[in-house]
Amino acid sequence: MAATLLEARCVAPFVVRVRFSDGMEGEASLEPCLFDWDSSRVPDLTPELREWLRSPEHFATVRLDADAGTLAWGDARPFNPSVVYWRVERYRVPVTVRTQEGTVLESLLLGGRREVWTPGLTVGSAPTSTVVVDRPGVAPHHVRVRVGGGHHPCYVVEVVEGTTTAGGTTSSTPGETWRVPARQPLLLELADCIVEIC
Structure with a gap:
């Protein structure tokens, strides 16, 4: 080598x-x-x-x-x-932010699986968020996502502030969490955009 x-x-x-x-x-x-x-x-x-x-x-x-x-x-x-x-x-975590109509606003390639999922990632308008979505209606730290589930991997979605929809569940209650199976990319609906996490 x-x-x-x-x-x-x-x-x-x-x-x-x-x-x-x-x-x-x-x-x-x-x-x-x-x-x-x-x-x-x-x-x-x-x-x-x-x-x-x-x-x-x-x-x-x-x-x-x-x-x-x-x-x-x-x-x-x-x-x-x-x-x-x-x-x-060499695995990385791809993230795409797009409008409800499908216009891509940003494509990101985050660090590797453990680097991203060990601390979890935050999505929001604040520059300190892992995925920054600077759009009207997106709170500074809108939602937090982790991976869990062991043999049945899932995304654990937690509302921090604002209204979030994922896996057919919508919530605006801070601290509320729910699980979405990780069989496919996670789609988070925040205000007028969709954040897709693979």
Whole structure:
């Protein structure tokens, strides 16, 4: 592997968003290395370090060691860059905002699954929202969406402020939540627009 690791940051427990010099970019889950793999597959990961990294708080202290070209925790560099490279999942979360008539207002490509769904995403007119919809009738933090359901994945939709319709349910009660099966993209109706999350 000739690519060099250029960026790294923790985005979820045991998941690092990385970017390599050859354009490879995405989320690398190192959870299997810490919990499932035989120690011979990651020879520089000592039993003590493996146990320490199993704490999400400790794992989150990851940094890029540019000189060594790999991930580091303090003085430890337990993962060969090629292990990180082949763990990269390139999946992104596409979002389309359009009018009720179908005119596309914006298309976004958010971070990877864990980066987006671990904290959940917010949709609203405030610049601090994950998806900003600057339209009349859209509240600053209109709705919050998470993913849940285990074996039956679903979107968990929570009204923050404003009126939202999703999966045939409409609510304007702050704090009210409901589940929409994740078999297809989620369509959120806010004021005069639709936000489609895949």
